[in-house]
Amino acid sequence: MRSFADHDYPANHKPDWSLIARLWPYLMEYRGRVILALGLLVLAKVATVATPVALKYIVDYLDQTRPEELLLWVPVALVVAYGMLRFGSTLFGELRDAVFARVAERAMRRVSLRVFEHLHERELAYHLDRKTGALARDIERGTNGISFLLRFTLFNIVPTLLEILMVAAILLVVFSASYVVAILVAVVVYVLFSVKVTEWRTRFVREANDRDNQSNTRAVDSLLNYETVKYFNNEGYEAERYDRDLEQWESARLKNRLSLAALNTGQALIIGLALIGLMAMAVREVAAGEITLGDLTMINAYLIQLFIPLNALGFVYREIRQALVNVERLFGLLADKPAIVDAPGAKPLTVAQGELAFDRVFFAYRPDRAILTDVNFRIPAGHKVAVVGPSGAGKSTLARLVFRFFDVDQGSIRIDNQDIREVTQDSLRAAIGVVPQDTVLFNDTLYQNLAYGRPDATEAEVYEAARMANLEGFIHSLPDGYETRVGERGLKLSGGEKQRVAIARVILKNPPLLILDEATSSLDSLSEHAILGALREVSRQRTTLVIAHRLSTIRDADTILVLSGGRIVESGDHLSLLALNGEYARMWHQQHQSD
Structure with a gap:
């Protein structure tokens, strides 16, 4: 390349x-x-x-x-x-x-x-x-x-x-x-x-x-x-x-x-x-x-x-x-042609249920360093699956692959049994909402940054998304309210405020699939508690992949996958993984001791 x-x-x-x-x-x-x-x-x-x-x-x-x-x-x-x-x-x-x-x-x-x-x-x-x-x-x-x-x-x-x-x-x-x-x-x-x-x-x-x-x-x-x-x-x-x-x-x-x-x-x-x-x-x-x-x-x-x-x-x-x-x-x-392109004859993605499946996925950013090795899992329609693991285990890579920022080296990723490499990128990304770990905003007003989730949304819809993301009180405390300019890359807002803007954008976009990439990592405990309720409400009817560092935020997940060294080493719900007394239990006890 x-x-x-x-x-x-x-x-x-x-x-x-x-x-x-x-x-x-x-x-x-x-x-x-x-x-x-x-x-x-x-x-x-x-x-x-x-x-x-x-x-x-x-x-x-x-x-x-x-x-x-x-x-x-x-x-x-x-x-x-x-x-x-x-x-x-x-x-x-x-x-x-x-x-x-x-x-x-x-x-x-x-x-x-x-x-x-x-x-x-x-x-x-x-x-x-x-x-x-x-x-x-x-x-x-x-x-x-x-x-x-x-x-x-x-x-x-x-x-x-x-x-x-x-x-x-x-x-x-x-x-x-x-x-x-x-x-x-x-x-x-x-x-x-x-x-x-x-x-x-x-x-x-x-x-x-x-x-x-x-x-x-x-x-x-x-x-x-x-x-x-x-x-x-x-x-x-x-x-x-x-x-x-x-x-x-x-x-x-x-x-x-x-x-x-x-x-x-x-x-x-x-x-x-x-x-x-x-x-x-x-x-x-x-x-x-x-x-x-x-x-x-x-x-x-x-x-x-x-x-x-x-x-x-x-x-x-x-x-x-x-x-x-x-x-x-x-x-x-x-x-220079893009490395990620639509396949010849690619059709728009049709989301009927919203099931997401990783089928024997292998991936490496460089040939000499494997990131994911033989990853298999399925997220049934409307379910929430969380992925946890140490830094560098490949958690965020899963989100990048679903969004086709990169293509898998082997295996496939499917949505409703459609290989995402065989559908148009535009339709794929329109069906997925992402709250990234690091939110970057445009040097524009707060309102425009919120409305970016769906530029044709009405003011009432933008205000409702801000309320659901627990932003309404903060915005009303600003002298210019929604017309406040956020600065280059959103530097005038705190990390938690930027992340809540990202959450509001996804709420406004209203996609059938959600990816939450450590979406509450920059929030204090009070804000986290308020936003978790909104995220649960938003993800209730959607297929949701959660990349998490704080294990306390994903206890309600239908399935929790433990990723280590690019492989899934444990799988189950919160209580069953604690009972297994393996890697997940060790991480859970370690985080609670540090708290």
Whole structure:
């Protein structure tokens, strides 16, 4: 299985130019807008190329006409034409951008949504390994890279090539081929220099981005674990580690800026030499009477006009390369297929009774460390089965397997005799309610976190779920009540309060099967007593799997399974297991002595 780290490309990684072709479907969604934008692009370039011609006629008319023969309206008309051409060039360019804006923004939206959906489709193991800060940066850069590629490929590279061809054609027709050859030589030298230097300095750009990712990941990770940092007085340690990352980022940025200065200086030298050579040719021909002063002005205008877009070529080429790498990272996320997928032809789960069965289940997170070995048990419809055992015995793994966060290595898990690997994940998870051991809340209001169990629930249903979870009194004691914001990951609430929110969510979801993964582990005795009553009421008509640490909370279970070393070593109800005087009895007496 590939992890996110597989997309951390080396500094000499070559971008995949074929990625541009993968953007074609996003253009075709608005085919009419793209065609109109290209038409406006051509009009803008025609106006741009015609502007120096108007300037030539103004200069020639004023230079070659004697004062007594001057007709004022002629130069005025030429000046108006000159101004309108300049305005037309800008107008058509802006209209082109306005028409194309929807295409680029929609492409960013489509890809962002697809990546978001795909990340939610990925298996739990992927999310346990991911680097949230770096992942967020790569998604942001990738979507922006798509917009950049669409805009600059169509509206910078293509127009520049079009303008060069149009200017070359005019110079070839009006003047001699020597001007065309000189301009083409200058352009080729300029492009080759820009590409080679940009290739050399791209590693500095990528290194700066990698260091930026690293420092951002460090900052996000540290801030998410704010309380842990405080517990160990490690603010200075965290700042030192963050500053080391920033130092590397600073060094990479400095190399980037110095290499950019070298690129800009070389480009300016090539432009200067080209201007000197071409203007020297034009001045010599003016002096010989072969071309007019207006021709000289037109040639000068064309040279400046050509080298303005070319002057940005190094930047554009570098940014296109970087955008390709960013888009490649983004598409790389989409290319990695989820490890847990629906089987071909998978059907929705049909829950008639709600019987849950583990049939000779074997499972390991790693091949060299077995977690579950030959686990067999059945939970009849409407019954409650509790699983107890020491830490690391595999209790929570049972819940993860039922929810298909992972798939079993051998054996099967069945609901009403349907192998859960042969039904759709969506229908399976819709039928199961989970109260996890560690409840994480969204940085939103308390009401929204409660309603997350069923977003279309009415206010009355949300309030009733809160009451059943023994939250109502706590909520009414808050100044903002249900509109209280719970903070990042619910840090403003205590562990017990967060767990009661999780219980309320499940009550609101109202599923036929329940998994309680140490659902009362963060509650005090008084709250535990109140919530146990609500949990018993909720689970009375439901098939319930309880993962428990406190044995006092599962005395009413129909069956208690003792899991040790990945195997079920004892099975029975509370009294029969105490009478057996085995592992369960030992755990029971140990907990009561500690109490």
